[in-house]
Amino acid sequence: MTNEQSSNSINTYSGMRFDPLEPSPDRIRLEDVAHGLSQTCRFSGQSAFFYTVGTHSLYVSRELADEYGPLVQLYGLCHDAAEAYITDLPRPVKRRIDEFGAIEERVLEATWKRLDVRPPTDSEWRAVMDADDRLFRYEATALLNGFQPAEPTTLAYDLEPCVPSEVRRQFLERVECLRGELE
Numbered sequence: 001m002t003n004e005q006s007s008n009s010i011n012t013y014s015g016m017r018f019d020p021l022e023p024s025p026d027r028i029r030l031e032d033v034a035h036g037l038s039q040t041c042r043f044s045g046q047s048a049f050f051y052t053v054g055t056h057s058l059y060v061s062r063e064l065a066d067e068y069g070p071l072v073q074l075y076g077l078c079h080d081a082a083e084a085y086i087t088d089l090p091r092p093v094k095r096r097i098d099e100f101g102a103i104e105e106r107v108l109e110a111t112w113k114r115l116d117v118r119p120p121t122d123s124e125w126r127a128v129m130d131a132d133d134r135l136f137r138y139e140a141t142a143l144l145n146g147f148q149p150a151e152p153t154t155l156a157y158d159l160e161p162c163v164p165s166e167v168r169r170q171f172l173e174r175v176e177c178l179r180g181e182l183e
Contacts, residue, residue, distance in 0.1 A: 010085065012036075020085045023106050025113035028081075030175055031168075033111070036084025038167035044090050047143035051159060053080050053088055054167040056135055058174060059157050063131040068124075070181035075120045076128045077174055082107035115179070 009017040013035040018027045037054035041047060061077035080088070082104040094100050112119050120128065135157075137149040142159045 012085075018085055020082070020103060020107055023085075023110035025110045028110055028114040030114075030172060033078070033081045033084040034168045034171040034175075035164075037080060037171065038162070038164040040083060040088050042088070042139060043144060044088070047139075048145070049143070049161040051139070051143055052162040052164065052167050053083055054164075054171050055162050056080070056139060058167070058170055059135050060128065060131045061174060061178075063135060063155070064127060068127060070178040071117060072120070072124050072127060074115065074117065074175070074178040074182070075124060076131055077171070077178065078108075078111055078115070079128050079132060081111045115175075117182070 007017075007019060008021045009019040012018050012029065012032040014029045014032050016027055016029050016032060018024075018032070034054065037057055038052050040053040042051050042053055042056055057077050057080050060079060061073045064073045064076045085107060086100075086103060089097070089100065109119060134153045134155060137151065137153045138155040138157065139159060140147040141149055141153075
């Protein structure tokens with residue numbers, strides 16, 4: 001076994017090795033992020049049908065489009081980018097694993113550097129998290145049996161089974177579109 005194979009790094013879709021514990025921006029590939037998120041089912045796979053984190057991310061980005069420019073929409077699109085490498089955990093579990101949030105944060109910091117954008121301000125990140133929460137309530141109400149949010153939301157997204165290759169394509173197109181608008 002080589003040192004590379006015995007390290008903390010993981011294999012990715014593109015063939016790149018990536019260390020989620022010490023993430024390097026030059027090891028992040030947007031195709032890996034798009035692929036990983038398009039293959040990861042929301043709600044620990046407990047949803048009514050296969051519905052991906054990638055689709056959720058696309059909707060978070062679009063939810064921000066009415067009030068915010070392309071940079072905040074890009075933050076929304078990539079807010080779960082770490083989950084492409086470390087997977088999605090249910091919120092109650094995430095809250096109990098002390099270092100998980102710090103690992104996610106380091107991967108996101110590397111993602112912003114890879115995208116060549118500054119990290120979001122507190123108010124920008126709050127806007128992304130508010131959109132994320134609205135989508136969570138909407139998706140959970142539609143996709144989980146018996147879920148009743150304390151604060152209902154009325155959004156108009158068509159939630160239907162996801163095709164990973166289509167989600168991956170849409171994710172990458174949206175990244176390129178938003179990055180193009182930043183230039």
